Amino acid sequence: MSARYRTAAVNRDGGDGVSSVIGGLEVPVSSPLARDFDATASNPEQLLALAWVTCLNATAQAVVAGERRTVVRVEVELHPAAAGSGYEFHVDAYLSAEGASIEETAEILTAAHARCPVSKLLAAASTVHVHPEEYRAG
Structure with a gap:
């Protein structure tokens, strides 16, 4: 391909x-x-956050087919590595969807996370998590 x-x-x-x-x-x-x-x-933390927030929200918009607004926020923290030397990222993505219940938002997030190329890169990491949350425009 x-x-x-x-x-x-x-x-x-x-x-x-x-x-x-x-x-x-x-x-x-x-x-x-x-x-x-x-x-x-x-820095790499900011660039990772920008890559994932853009990709995940673009994918969420494809999932909802433009029927509602979605907002994604990504937080990246740098921590000493739990095992071995060096550091590791702890990354959390939060998705909200206008007019959706938290259950509906969780479904949108699950679908978007499964399709987003950046999510696919990060999904197996134990320090990466996704969370639905109540919609807020900003």
Whole structure:
């Protein structure tokens, strides 16, 4: 099967410097663990949150076929790794759907999480969770 879309990114600087999409977007990055952390730059936690929040809500919109508004919020935390060395992400996604009960919202979330490509990458991680919540517009 042929790819529907392809992109590539490169980073030559590590956690502090620039990450870029080849032939396009350049993103200044700064590690939140660095002594000279630049709060105006981005970091992997933010980029992961943006990737999943965008993908999961776009998929939720496909699930509801435009019949209601959905809002997705993703929170990413960096923790020392529970096993081994280094760090791990703890990631939670929250979905709400306008005019839906919490049970209906849970069904939308389950369907969207099963279809979203980023969700598929994250689904097996023990530190990743999804939650339905009451709708709020903002």
